[in-house]
Amino acid sequence: MEIKSLGYIGFGAKNPLEWLKFGTEILGMMPARAVPGESWGFPQDPNFKIASGGKGISEDGSVYLKLDDYQWRLGIHQDDENHGILYIGFEVDNVSKLEEAKKHLLENKIDVLDGSEDDAKARGVGGLIKLSDPSGNPVEIYYEPTLDYKFQSPIPNQTFVAGHLGLGHLMILAANREQTYDFYTKILGFKLTDYISFEGGDGAWFMRCNPRHHSMALSKFGEANGMHHIMFQVDSIDSVGKALDRINAANIPISSTLGKHINDLTTSVYIKGPNGWDIEIGADTLNIHDDDQWIPKQFVEGDIWGHHGIMDSIAEVSAEIEEKADDGKN
Ligand SMILES: [Fe+2]
Numbered sequence: 001m002e003i004k005s006l007g008y009i010g011f012g013a014k015n016p017l018e019w020l021k022f023g024t025e026i027l028g029m030m031p032a033r034a035v036p037g038e039s040w041g042f043p044q045d046p047n048f049k050i051a052s053g054g055k056g057i058s059e060d061g062s063v064y065l066k067l068d069d070y071q072w073r074l075g076i077h078q079d080d081e082n083h084g085i086l087y088i089g090f091e092v093d094n095v096s097k098l099e100e101a102k103k104h105l106l107e108n109k110i111d112v113l114d115g116s117e118d119d120a121k122a123r124g125v126g127g128l129i130k131l132s133d134p135s136g137n138p139v140e141i142y143y144e145p146t147l148d149y150k151f152q153s154p155i156p157n158q159t160f161v162a163g164h165l166g167l168g169h170l171m172i173l174a175a176n177r178e179q180t181y182d183f184y185t186k187i188l189g190f191k192l193t194d195y196i197s198f199e200g201g202d203g204a205w206f207m208r209c210n211p212r213h214h215s216m217a218l219s220k221f222g223e224a225n226g227m228h229h230i231m232f233q234v235d236s237i238d239s240v241g242k243a244l245d246r247i248n249a250a251n252i253p254i255s256s257t258l259g260k261h262i263n264d265l266t267t268s269v270y271i272k273g274p275n276g277w278d279i280e281i282g283a284d285t286l287n288i289h290d291d292d293q294w295i296p297k298q299f300v301e302g303d304i305w306g307h308h309g310i311m312d313s314i315a316e317v318s319a320e321i322e323e324k325a326d327d328g329k330n
Pocket of ligand 1: 169171229231280
């Protein structure tokens with residue numbers, strides 16, 4: 001099965017408009033020029049106006065953000081309860097690859113639902129299937145995303161490193177790490193790039209589906225299941241530094257100071273996003289081009305420099321998730 005990239009992701013949020021402000025003013029994303037499902041009209045029709053008017057807000061109040069040629073990469077939907085992942089979209093090349101993927105999943109006894117035409121419209125794609133990973137994260141596999149070009153960051157001169165490498169990366173906390181890892185590697189076909197394991201079975205595992213060092217990372221930290229962070233890669237260290245200036249000016253809490261990871265060589269800062277989990281803004285991430293020669297290795301001693309607070313942040317986010325899960329049970 002050939003997943004090409006992490007294409008889109010949807011989150012729940014108390015107030016999606018908060019994300020619109022944060023996504024544009026802090027991260028430098030652009031509101032989707034048209035929200036998925038609405039008409040682009042006829043080419044060169046001078047009288048046609050896109051209904052959402054480039055505001056990135058759909059009729060139901062969802063917010064869609066764009067960071068490259070893709071029509072949208074982040075969908076934020078009003079949800080009072082769930083402020084985590086509503087769906088993770090992985091891209092395959094075309095309809096026959098999607099059919100192959102479905103067959104492969106069914107052979108591996110994974111429940112798969114066909115997305116309806118309305119589902120495909122709601123994502124602006126040619127078609128999709130729906131499933132769940134063993135940690136309960138809803139996963140979608142799709143083909144033919146809408147690309148509309150004309151990305152223009154509200155932050156002068158900033159661009160994102162995305163396109164065929166996908167939107168960035170995601171680190172999820174997975175209590176049943178082994179099963180979730182087996183799902184992503186043995187079934188979806190991700191490759192292990194590297195890992196760090198702690199005493200007692202906790203640790204982090206970094207997996208790739210294209211040259212980007214990792215598109216998905218799994219972290220086992222106690223019993224928590226959910227989001228730890230999403231990473232967006234910008235064009236340069238200067239763009240990371242300028243983001244840090246905006247973060248400080250807006251008094252956004254920093255959960256891990258500027259630093260450089262020893263494995264993917266990313267120089268980044270982690271901040272608390274509107275949903276309470278972290279957002280990593282980084283540059284200079286390693287791409288792996290010698291795929292066949294690459295040997296997954298354990299890195300043992302953390303970061304090259306900086307990233308102070310990262311372990312506390314993982315512990316904090318995990319504890320919040322576990323607390324919430326316990327509240328739900330009581
Ligand atoms: Fe990361």
